[in-house]
Amino acid sequence: MDTNNMQWTLAARAEKMNPSVIREILKVTEKPGIISFAGGLPSPKTFPISDFADACAKVLREDGQAALQYAASEGYAPLREMVAASLPWQVDPAQVLITTGSQQGLDLLAKILIDKGSPILVETPTYLGALQAFTPMEPQVISVASDDDGIDVNDLAMKARGGRFLYVLPNFQNPTGRTMSEARRAALSAKAAELGLPIIEDNPYGDLWFDAPPPLPLSARNPDGCLYLGSFSKVLAPGLRLGFLVAPKALYPKLLQAKQAADLHSPGFNQRMIAEVMKDGFLDRHVPTIRALYKSQRDAMLAALKREMPEGVSWNTPDGGMFLWARLPAGMSAVELLPKAVEKNVAFVPGSAFYADNADARTLRLSFVTASVDQINTGVAALAAAIRESQPTQARATTSVGANSVEAK
Amino acid sequence: MDTNNMQWTLAARAEKMNPSVIREILKVTEKPGIISFAGGLPSPKTFPISDFADACAKVLREDGQAALQYAASEGYAPLREMVAASLPWQVDPAQVLITTGSQQGLDLLAKILIDKGSPILVETPTYLGALQAFTPMEPQVISVASDDDGIDVNDLAMKARGGRFLYVLPNFQNPTGRTMSEARRAALSAKAAELGLPIIEDNPYGDLWFDAPPPLPLSARNPDGCLYLGSFSKVLAPGLRLGFLVAPKALYPKLLQAKQAADLHSPGFNQRMIAEVMKDGFLDRHVPTIRALYKSQRDAMLAALKREMPEGVSWNTPDGGMFLWARLPAGMSAVELLPKAVEKNVAFVPGSAFYADNADARTLRLSFVTASVDQINTGVAALAAAIRESQPTQARATTSVGANSVEAK
Structure with missing residues (x-):
């Protein structure tokens, strides 16, 4: 029996599907000891494990068959x-x-x-x-x-x-x-x-x-x-x-x-x-504890960014959620920065992953919820060091260099 | 603000999608006390509830965050x-x-x-x-x-x-x-x-x-x-x-x-x-208990069918699984039989639901796993009564009446 001529034909739509850029990045950054600002993972400290344990036991005891x-x-x-x-x-x-x-x-x-x-x-x-x-x-x-x-x-x-x-x-x-x-x-x-x-x-x-x-x-x-x-x-x-x-x-x-x-x-x-x-x-009791935790971590990241980042790096101040959006100095690319950051044991997601077209190559997404405050301090310092080492000479001298011409290379 | 002119446009594929015939039938048959051979539901008696309860507790205790x-x-x-x-x-x-x-x-x-x-x-x-x-x-x-x-x-x-x-x-x-x-x-x-x-x-x-x-x-x-x-x-x-x-x-x-x-x-x-x-x-210990239960219920259904069904009704003997396939005498339609069966407190799924085209209107699917043996006995007797009452006079006299002409009506 010839079993090697099976004609699997992919649908046209399958050709358009691609692996999640983020999941591929997360794989690259899964090295031991890395501080990750990359994932969109809620802090596991917020999971109400004992409440779930009680709920599981009760549901199975009282309503298990259904x-x-x-x-x-x-x-x-x-x-x-x-x-x-x-x-x-x-x-x-x-x-x-x-x-x-x-x-x-x-x-x-x-x-x-x-x-x-x-x-x-x-x-x-x-x-x-x-x-x-x-x-x-x-x-x-x-x-x-x-x-x-x-x-x-x-x-x-x-x-x-x-x-x-x-x-x-x-x-x-x-x-x-x-x-x-x-x-x-x-x-x-x-x-x-x-x-x-x-x-x-x-x-x-x-x-x-x-x-x-x-x-x-x-x-x-x-x-x-x-x-x-x-x-x-x-x-x-x-x-x-x-x-x-x-x-x-x-x-x-x-x-x-x-x-x-x-x-x-x-x-x-x-x-x-x-x-x-x-x-x-x-939830009225639980969600405020998540808000307080994430706010303190956002504040830690904002303070660390202010303390560590070289001139020309900018970022916003989110009023909630899990992510902060930062932008590198003119002439830099977050995709090119990533491997250098990973070398220094810190990871993020380049912002270009989130654009359907015309990506801004200077942007990056930083999650402030998965890492601890200590890790945020260490990670932001490492990220700042990676940025300083990666800055082109002109850009280090002046941030007014034409961004588009450099990004187009 | 005019909020009534929203132009929701359905994709062409959505027009081809239809509600599950079976789920619609199951809704019709959800009357209290009905004996259902319709659903494809495993017997809840086979669910290892206490094993799941132990597993939940252990997973949350030892590996809850992950x-x-x-x-x-x-x-x-x-x-x-x-x-x-x-x-x-x-x-x-x-x-x-x-x-x-x-x-x-x-x-x-x-x-x-x-x-x-x-x-x-x-x-x-x-x-x-x-x-x-x-x-x-x-x-x-x-x-x-x-x-x-x-x-x-x-x-x-x-x-x-x-x-x-x-x-x-x-x-x-x-x-x-x-x-x-x-x-x-x-x-x-x-x-x-x-x-x-x-x-x-x-x-x-x-x-x-x-x-x-x-x-x-x-x-x-x-x-x-x-x-x-x-x-x-x-x-x-x-x-x-x-x-x-x-x-x-x-x-x-x-x-x-x-x-x-x-x-x-x-x-x-x-x-x-x-x-x-x-x-x-x-599973080596658990699955044999499911097999034994379902086999006993299949046997009960086969015995009840043999005992109760009028001449001209046929069925197969499955070697496993959950379903048995039956066929009504010539001239009958399972879709037309269903409401009469439901009146007698028994439900099934007309076989025509399972054909992409050219359905055999005489077929029906009977699950033998959800109902108990007592319910199987009662339900098959009720189904047989519904069939006898629904048989066209000619068909009752002879099963050789032209099926197609009757089904086409």
């Missing part, structure tokens, strides 16, 4: 009710679909909303995992300019024609840590309604604010025009792989069919664990 | 090693991808192997969930004739030209309960190799044999020509949503990228629970 059986694709009803009740606008639990992480929400909506060649609009830069989820459906990705207040509404208006949706992450964005201002949200909501442009609002980090909650979600302003994605990964634990989406009622049936086809349903056992842990207001 | 953190898309390494070691051919753990139920394996392979319009070949009838997973990628589904020994290799050869793959479920098939014979497997393997036709081998039920194990998997005969799907749902519990696929090394990277995009990874906590329960040969 928790371990096949279940409804929509999700566990009490959890859907908790989600609906937690949101700051009127949501019917029937609009809530429990997903296998909010990443799955992106996969499902891509399936039902993107045809090959469909224009879809994204912030610049944007969450890499969203681009990965959309890519298999072969959209035409259109990058919309953004600034520190969020997406540029005028640029959006010029590019929106025929767009299937705009994908935005308004709170403590991944990768930039930026929050869309109230004025920008109001302007975006009005413009999207005027254009008839649906919005996909991804909000995994919204609960992780430091001093004040972020402005009201876009979905609260126009529920029928928005599809909202949320996650339990950042407030409880990512290893249970549970998130949710809230959909306009007209879209829900198709998302549900896509969910059935994708994995039948998300694990009922995990849904019950989370519902058990969350009841009686657990 | 179990609750983000993890590798490939899956938990010890579990991948256990899977590879359990299979009856040489499998490298690097070929094993842990999936969110084996349903997700179908979704992932559809994404990387099916272009719009790609011919794909399936048994007749076939697993409905596979058709649902393939449909969003818009294949041209080609039904290949099957008999009690499995797929008709001559019919396959006539239809295979240009096919991306053949999807088969060789052991205790869903819906028919049929097992592909050794001779048919040998012939199919040889023909597929000759044609260069890849095979997707789905094997969720293979461990549930009653008297003797089924013949060697197709994948063992031609590992480079087969993609193999397995599941923990039928030997441990479906509510943890874990399965796996074993892929030729050339295909693995694209499946992994599809997995990353779909849900990043399957829950690490659940993977550790299952690895913890399975170590030390647990």
Whole structure:
């Protein structure tokens, strides 16, 4: 029998799929003792392990057969009710679909909303995992300019024609840590309604604010025009792989069919664990401890950056979340810096990973939540040393050197 | 602000997606006290609840932070090693991808192997969930004739030209309960190799044999020509949503990228629970108890069918698994019978749900694993009564009435 002529033929979309740049970087940086600002990993200190242990035992003791059986694709009803009740606008639990992480929400909506060649609009830069989820459906990705207040509404208006949706992450964005201002949200909501442009609002980090909650979600302003994605990964634990989406009622049936086809349903056992842990207001007590921890780590990183970084390096001050966005002096490339930083036992993600096109090669994403304060101090000093050693001579002398000509090499 | 002109546009593939016929039927049949032969639900009596409780406690105590953190898309390494070691051919753990139920394996392979319009070949009838997973990628589904020994290799050869793959479920098939014979497997393997036709081998039920194990998997005969799907749902519990696929090394990277995009990874906590329960040969002790239970329930159903069914009703004798395939007398339709059966408090799935085309309206799928032996006796008697009351007068007089003319009405 000739078994070597099997004609496996890949779909055209598979050719467009690529390994996660971040996951490849994380592999490179997995050397012992490295201080990583690269991963988007919540601090494991925040995982309520003993509460989960109690919840597991109770769920298996009191509801074990149902928790371990096949279940409804929509999700566990009490959890859907908790989600609906937690949101700051009127949501019917029937609009809530429990997903296998909010990443799955992106996969499902891509399936039902993107045809090959469909224009879809994204912030610049944007969450890499969203681009990965959309890519298999072969959209035409259109990058919309953004600034520190969020997406540029005028640029959006010029590019929106025929767009299937705009994908935005308004709170403590991944990768930039930026929050869309109230004025920008109001302007975006009005413009999207005027254009008839649906919005996909991804909000995994919204609960992780430091001093004040972020402005009201876009979905609260126009529920029928928005599809909202949320996650339990950042407030409880990512290893249970549970998130949710809230959909306009007209879209829900198709998302549900896509969910059935994708994995039948998300694990009922995990849904019950989370519902058990969350009841009686657990998050009201637990999430403030995460906020306090992450704020102290952000402050440590800001202080270390101020203390250590050479002139010409800039960064922002996120009001919540997990990430800070920095920019190297003119003439430098974060991709070229990375191996030199790894040599000094510190890792980050080059910002260029997060652009659909026209990447700013000088940017980098720094997570301040996984490393301890001591590690942040050591790591930022090492990163600063790597930057100093990598600076081109001209750039060291003056930061006004033409960035584009150097980056183009 | 006008919020009512939002232009949600569905992708063309979404129009082709449909609610699961079975899930719709299950909703209809969810009336209190009904005896259901409809669902494909394992008996919850077989779930090793106390073993899971011990495993949860141990995993959270000894490895809680890692179990609750983000993890590798490939899956938990010890579990991948256990899977590879359990299979009856040489499998490298690097070929094993842990999936969110084996349903997700179908979704992932559809994404990387099916272009719009790609011919794909399936048994007749076939697993409905596979058709649902393939449909969003818009294949041209080609039904290949099957008999009690499995797929008709001559019919396959006539239809295979240009096919991306053949999807088969060789052991205790869903819906028919049929097992592909050794001779048919040998012939199919040889023909597929000759044609260069890849095979997707789905094997969720293979461990549930009653008297003797089924013949060697197709994948063992031609590992480079087969993609193999397995599941923990039928030997441990479906509510943890874990399965796996074993892929030729050339295909693995694209499946992994599809997995990353779909849900990043399957829950690490659940993977550790299952690895913890399975170590030390647990399945060698546990699975025989499932086999014995399901065999006794199959026997009860066979005895009840023989005792209760009117002349003209036929059924098969599955050698394992969860389902039995029955056929009504000429002139009858299982879809029309269903509401009458539900009136008598018994439910089943009409076989027509499992055909891509040219459905045999007389067929029905009966699960013998969810209901107890007492319920099987009561339910089969009620089903027989519904059949007798529904038989057309001519058919009651003679079973040789033209089936097609009656079914066409």
